[in-house]
Amino acid sequence: MRTPLTIRLFASMPRAGWVALIFFALFAWVWMPIAHLALPPEHALHVSSYWVSLLGKILCYMVVAVAMDLIWGYAGILSLGHGLFFALGGYAFGMYLMRQIGRDGAYGAELPDFMVFLDWKELPWYWWGSDSFLWALFLVVAVPGLLAWVFGFFAFRSRIKGVYFAIITQALTYAAMLLFFRNETGFGGNNGFTDFKRILGYGITTPEMRVVLFGLSAALLVGVLLLGRYLVTSRFGRVLAAIRDAESRVMFIGYNPLHYKLFIWTLSAVLCGLAGALYVPQVGIINPSEMSPANSIEIAVWVAVGGRGTLVGAVLGAGLVNLAKSWFTVSFPEYWPFFLGFLFIAVTLLLPKGVVGLWAQRRSRRTGQDSVSAASAARSPETAVAGQISKSTRGATA
Amino acid sequence: MKRSFHATFRSGLIGPLLAVLFLLLAAGKARAALDEAVLAQLASGDFSARIAAIEAIGAAGGEDARRLIAALEAGELGVVNGRVVVLSGGVVTDAASGAALAVDADVVDTLRVNNRVRRAIATAKAALDVSAPARETRLAAANTLRDNASETLLPLLERALGKESDEAIGHILRLAVARIHLNAAEPAQRLKAVSALGQSSDPAVRTMLEPLLSPANEPDALVREAAADSIRAIERRVAFAQHLGTVFSGLSLGSILLLAALGLAITYGVMGVINMAHGELLMIGAYAAYLVQNLFRAHLPQWLDWYVVAAIPAGFFAAAAVGVLMERTVLRFLYGRPLESLLATWGISLVLIQAARVIFGPQNVELANPSWMSGGVALAAGVVLPYNRIVILGFGVFVLALVWLMMNRTRLGMFVRAVTQNRAMAGCVGVPTARVDTLAFAMGAGIAGLGGVALSQIANVGPAMGTGYIVDAFMVVVLGGVGQLAGTVWAALGLGIVAKFLENWAGAVIAKILVLVFIIAFIQKRPQGLFALKGRFADN
DSSP, X not given: OXXXXXXXXXXXXXXXXXXXXXXXXXXXXIIHHIIIIISOTTSTTOOOHHHHHHHXXXXXXXXXXXXXXXXXXXXXXXXXXXXXXXXXXHHHHHHHHHHXXXXXXXXXXXXXXXXXXXXXXXXXXGGXXXXXXXXXXXXXXXXXXXXXXXXXXXXXXXXXXXXXXXXXXXXXXXXXXHHHHSGGGTSOGGGOEEOOOEXXXXXXXXXXXXXXXXXXXXXXXXXXXXXXXXXXXXXXHHHHHHHHHOHHHHHHHTOOHHHHHHHHHHHHHHHHHHHHHHHHHHHSEEOGGGGSHHHHHHHHHHHHHHOTTOXXXXXXXXXXXXXXXXXXXXXXXXXXXXXXXXXXXXXXXXXXXXXXXXXXXXXXXXXXXXGOOHHHHHHSHHHHHHHHHHHHHHGGGO | OOOOHHHHHHHHHHHHHHHHHHHHHHHHOSSOOOOHHHHHHHHSSOHHHXXXXXXXXXXXXXXXXHHHHHHHHTTOEEEETTEEEEEETTEEEETTTXXXXXXXXXXXXXXXXXXXXXXXXXXXXXXXXXXXXXXHHHHHHHHHHHXXXXXXGHHHHHHHHHHOOOHHHHXXXXXXXHHHHHTOSSHHHHHHHHHHHTTOOOHHHHHHHGGGGSTTTOOOHHHHHHHHHHHHHHHHHHHHHHHHHHHHXXXXXXXXXXXXXXXXXXXXXXXXXXXXXXXXXXXXXXXXHHHHHHHHHHHOGGGGGGHHHHHHHHHHHHHHHHHHHHHHHTGGGGTTOHHHHHHHHHHHHHHHHHHHHHHHOSSOBOOOOOGGGSSEEEEETTEEEEHHHHHHHHHHHHHHHHHHHHHHHSHHHHHHHHHHHOHHHHHHTTOOHHHHHHHHHXXXXXXXXXXXXXXXXXXXXXXXXXXXXXXHHHHHHHHHOSSOHHHHHHHHHHHHHHHHHHHHHHOHHHHHHHHHHHHHHHHHHOTTTTTOOOGGGTTO
């Protein structure tokens, strides 16, 4: 790498991208505090606390979508268990928030309420040190990262890919959900962690704290976008795309896909964990239902709706689907599953490249090398035929 | 307590003393008619005396005793002026002679019973029943006596043993005798009893023997040793029975997994489509069974027991119809793109679950259990194989045979195998591949529907019932692979049995996680699991 890093980073995005980022930064860090804190509630441009929390939550989802896009859109690894990493980050930080409640809980004890309820006398060993903010941050990164690394190492080493990898990750998050639902595992059972009061001694429900959390979520999103952009335009990103499109060929050329996949997979899990840690204080609760297989699949849908293989697509998809969801669940709660289900079907059938692809089609302009579309690759005549024939070899030995 | 002055006077003075005396008298007689003295004792207010009297009556036996115990059980015995009378339908008769008495029903004091007395009544009744002609009656009586018989009944038990031809009842009676002997005075008798009890496979006997292990309760060392041996023998038998029970419940879980996964293996094998809505096809089969049951309730209530049989084709065709619809409208366009088909079918599953919620409501629905499927076979004490599980196991075998016949003995099966092995070539020689796809998918969906009918008999039927099985079914398919039924069968049964053994050892949740780890490890060892493609196209 001869070019300096800063130059490379600047060159990794077209000018429009930078302009959009700057606008977003102004919106999140300048406009939002003014609109929520400075303007009086009766002002036309005042943003209510409901919207600050909702948008902050959606920013966290966008981070998750970008993390998902990095592995699915760019490396061809579909995970149906990413909700697990998100929830683990949330749990790691949630325990710190539980400890911050201190003696203000319902039982007025040192231990979190749910442990008092179970008649526990001391913290289990894995929660030692959870009253320290820095240790909690370390856990947020380390727990999802470590789990992803171990799981990924074994799965990628035995070359489990595609659909089987997806199914096994789904089973993983399902098993974890069952584990966290148990009362005796020390994760608050069915109710999880809730009733938070403070972060670092500051009240968690104050408007200032809400704006700060929103700003942090925005900062995380910007950081993740820049990092992702840097990665996918680097040589590393091109190897990833090659692995996505023809893994065996990449191996025969002399690369070891294991390291590339493991790195991006672990990174993706860590990003999810960070998003989860920011999500929990804004929503005020974390419980095992975050780990349900349905939640993880929804993440894949955000990316599919927005457009795989483009970072902006992931962000757009997460925003659109979640805004639609909050609108539906308020207005027609019983129709939301229908809408989501048909959205799944329609996007896979009609919009293989997502909303971004639609827009690009309208502009009828190539979006360039950075968004090699997985869908078109999958449907190119050569691979389609290979797919047809490959099925023919499966039964031949049986 | 409402008692006449006479009764109070008597019982207070001589009740307990008389009790012992008459007891000995009554027990000594082989077939006494109702003894006046025993009756007097029954009339006394003291519960211990009353119990002794009841035992004496049971040991004595005979028609009169049977009548008296029955009356006592029905609460028809009373006391008038210290005499026991039977008050039945407003008519008062003397218990001993059976003569009607000119007494008003209002002055009769009904005999009060407490729990101890009730137990004594039950024991006495059992003592009378133990030589009854009907086997069930004798068996129930023997079981009661095994736990409650006292020394008084020993001669009676010996007599009954001499006459008993049924092995099972004889075994129970021997246990009852041995239990009485355990409290005998001389060690030789106790030793014999302990060895006899070692023949049992009943955990209750084990608790009976346990006190004998400590020197405080059992002074004789030989007896203590024999008791330890007997307990070990019983534990061995109990453990064996429990293992058998675990294997069976593992098989039954495996048969359910098989029913859930067979259809998946077919649809995946032929088309490479990962059908995430497979669990919802199970749900459709279960709801079809529910609808058939409602039809039977409304129109053929006398045949209600057999609605399950009618539900089998209904479940199959309902799920197959939905399968055809799915394949024609969505999946047809996604062949060769497994990940997209996965997402689209997940969408279908959401729609189906919500549709079931709208149509049938979000609550679980109730299905009748046919009488021929309730109950079970007792393998040993505490290990019961329920009939419905046995039926489902048989049903799993039946469906498996059906699939095998369809795949290997029909023209459609031949086409399906041809398309599975080489789609392009099959198309070239004139196999209508698109139609085979549709039919194969319908078949897989229909088999899922059959699985749903089976599940409706043992699990909750609700809109989201399928989601619980989908992960497990996929695990079976991952482990067993496609292209051959054998892999799926072995994987399902193996997973079922392993899961049940782990459950006994570590609890259900840990077992699930361990099974998952086990599968990942297995795929490490044998990456060519079933999904392994060989050669150049292993990439897709």
